[in-house]
Amino acid sequence: MTSFAGLTSERVSAQATGTSLKGLNFGSTITVQAGDVIVVTADPIDENGDVNTALANVTYTWTATCGALSSTSTSSPSSTFTAASGGSCTGAITVTSTQGGGGETHPAAGTLSMTVNVNALAAADPVPTYTDPSPVPEIVPDGLTADDVAVIIPSAGGSFTEIDGTASIAVPAGAVANGTAAAVGIVSVATSGLPSPPVAAAEGASSGTFTFGSAAINVQWYDSTGAAQATYSLNKPAEICLPFTQDDLNGAADGPDGLDVWRHNGTEWVSLNA
Secondary structure (H helix, E strand, O other), X not given: OEEEEEOOOOOEOOOOOOOOEEEEEOOOEEEEEOOOEEEEEOEEEEOOOOEOOOOOOEEEEEEEOOEEEOOOEEOOOEEEEXXXXXXXXXXXXXXXXXXXXXXXXXXXXXXXXXXXXXXXXXXXXXXXXXXXXXXXXXXXXXXXXXXXXXXXXXXXXXXXXXXXXXXXXXXXXXXXXXXXXXXXXXEEOOHHHOOOOOOOOHHHOOOOOOOOXXXXXXXXXXXXXXXXXXOOOOOOOOEEEOOOOHHHHHHXXXXXXXOOOEEEOOOOEEEOOO
16 A cells, blocks of 8 residues: 655645745644554745745655655655565654755754654454364265255255255255254245246336246255255355246346245245345
C-alpha cells in the first residue's frame, strides 16, 4: 500500500518564481498500519512565501524511527517511509533542508518532526480445527452399498456424485459437528412426483408460471448409524450441482438467468443461492 502524507503552507503556488529557501513546513502527525509504505513530503518556502518544490541546490536530510526510509538524503522534498511490521509503535520522521551556495538551512536549528503512530495489523483469524470421530465409521445404510453414499467428516467434508448420473453435492470441512460423521446420497426422481410448484415464481416472470426443469433429485442424509434423516442441518452450506439441457434453457425466462435451484423443505419450495 502506498499513500501520501504532508502538510502544505497557507500559500501554494503552481507558478512559484522564487529562488531562495526561506522556510520549511512539515506535517505534525500521521497514523499508518504496520507495513504501510507512504511518501512523506515537506513544503519548502521561497522568499515570496510560496511553496516552491523547484528550488535549486536544496538537500533534504531525513531520519525515521518505527520504520525505514528509502533515502535519508534527497534533492526533492519527499522520501518514502515503510512502517515497521512488528506491531504497534510510536516514532518520528524528521527533516531539515539546506540550500547550497551560501543558502539558508531550515529549520535554522534542530529538525522538523512528524509523529508517526503505527497501528498493529489485526490478528489473522485462527485456523479452524476439526475433530473427527475415532474411528471414522463406515456408514452403509440398509439396502445400500458403500458406493451409494459418501461419508462426511468434520476435517475434510466430502462429496458425492449420483451413481450413473451427474448431479453432485460437495460438503466443506466444518459442515458437520466435531466428533460426528454423516453420510449423504443422491438419487434422481421424476418431476411428476414432486410437490406442486410455486405459482408465478420470479424465474417464470415472463409467463407468470414456474416450470420444473429436466433434473430433480433427492438428497438423503444418514446419521453415523446409517439411519435415514428426515432433516439434517449443516454448519456450513453445501454446493449442489444439477445438470440441465438445451430445452431447459429454451424454456427459461432470460435463458440461463431464468434457471434456479429450489429445495422443498417439507412445507414449501425455497429458492437456493444459485
